[in-house]
Amino acid sequence: MERVVIEEVEKTFPNKEKDGSFTVFKDISLTVNPGEFVSLLGPSGCGKSTLLNIVAGLDQSSAGEVKVGDKKIKGPGSDRGVVFQEAALMPWLNVLENVTFALRKKMKKEEAKKHAEKYLKLVHLSKFMHSYPHELSGGMKQRVSIARALSMDPAVLLMDEPFGALDEQTRMMLHREVQFIWQETQKTILFVTHNIRESILLSDRIVLMGTRPGGIRKIFTVDLPRPRKPSSPEFIKLEEEIMSILAGEIEKVMKEEMGDDFNSKKASLLYGTDRNMGNHI
Numbered sequence: 266m267e268r269v270v271i272e273e274v275e276k277t278f279p280n281k282e283k284d285g286s287f288t289v290f291k292d293i294s295l296t297v298n299p300g301e302f303v304s305l306l307g308p309s310g311c312g313k314s315t316l317l318n319i320v321a322g323l324d325q326s327s328a329g330e331v332k333v334g335d336k337k338i339k340g341p342g343s344d345r346g347v348v349f350q351e352a353a354l355m356p357w358l359n360v361l362e363n364v365t366f367a368l369r370k371k372m373k374k375e376e377a378k379k380h381a382e383k384y385l386k387l388v389h390l391s392k393f394m395h396s397y398p399h400e401l402s403g404g405m406k407q408r409v410s411i412a413r414a415l416s417m418d419p420a421v422l423l424m425d426e427p428f429g430a431l432d433e434q435t436r437m438m439l440h441r442e443v444q445f446i447w448q449e450t451q452k453t454i455l456f457v458t459h460n461i462r463e464s465i466l467l468s469d470r471i472v473l474m475g476t477r478p479g480g481i482r483k484i485f486t487v488d489l490p491r492p493r494k495p496s497s498p499e500f501i502k503l504e505e506e507i508m509s510i511l512a513g514e515i516e517k518v519m520k521e522e523m524g525d526d527f528n529s530k531k532a533s534l535l536y537g538t539d540r541n542m543g544n545h546i
């Protein structure tokens with residue numbers, strides 16, 4: 266368990282077309298407390314993955330700094346485990362070997378095996394340790410990837426739309442799984458998602474990001490007891506509150522992407538403050 270401190274972080278990319286630079290966001294300051302589950306939510310292109318990659322040390326900020334505990338981030342490190350949308354398993358290795366491969370520099374073979382087995386048990390994959398990736402469902406592959414990240418015993422788990430490519434039933438199952446893992450391991454989790462409902466189900470706090478200019482719009486504390494029910498009035502109220510802000514942000518993105526083709530009436534019909542939108546942005 267460690268604290269993640271993001272201080273006045275800015276990210277600028279060179280803009281190849283216009284021969285200048287493009288600022289994704291600036292002045293992002295956020296503290297994720299030890300053991301806290303925080304989601305980054307926002308429209309496509311607002312910089313959620315970019316911010317997560319900066320915390321992971323896979324990308325560098327243009328200004329500001331990120332600390333995990335007292336340590337300033339300079340690159341990737343074993344104190345941060347990352348889970349992406351695609352599990353990226355090695356197809357020629359079985360499940361157990363995929364996890365032990367990540368541990369090969371950290372511990373001896375026998376120890377690595379025991380360690381990997383422990384985490385595969387935690388994600389309920391004990392029965393599939395000797396299966397190969399092509400024999401697994403998408404949800405199972407993601408569970409291997411979570412076990413692989415956890416086996417390094419990171420202080421912080423960074424998850425970039427880990428369930429974004431899965432079907433609804435598998436996603437629901439993994440929501441329960443990730444809550445169980447979080448409670449068992451007490452990890453600090455930073456979680457990127459497009460999905461409002463997913464963010465309310467899982468998070469202690471939701472950081473709503475916007476675009477043009479990119480940055481944090483609002484931080485919501487989710488003060489609902491777990492397990493949370495999407496049908497409860499408090500859940501629906503929060504979902505609608507988040508959607509009302511997000512709808513404005515999505516409209517800004519659409520206007521910019523569509524230019525003269527943008528039709529605000531049609532857009533509000535398509536992307537209005539409909540709570541089912543939570544699953545489709």
Ligand SMILES: Nc1ncnc2c1ncn2[C@@H]1O[C@H](COP(=O)(O)OP(=O)(O)OP(=O)(O)O)[C@@H](O)[C@H]1O
Pocket residue numbers: 278279289307308309310311312313314315316459
């Ligand atoms: N390597 C790069 N070079 C130039 N621009 C980039 C690069 N990576 C990302 N961007 C731009 O930065 C912006 C933010 O991208 P990012 O992927 O972080 O957004 P996002 O909120 O995670 O989007 P999505 O939800 O669609 O994944 C986008 O406009 C993207 O085109």
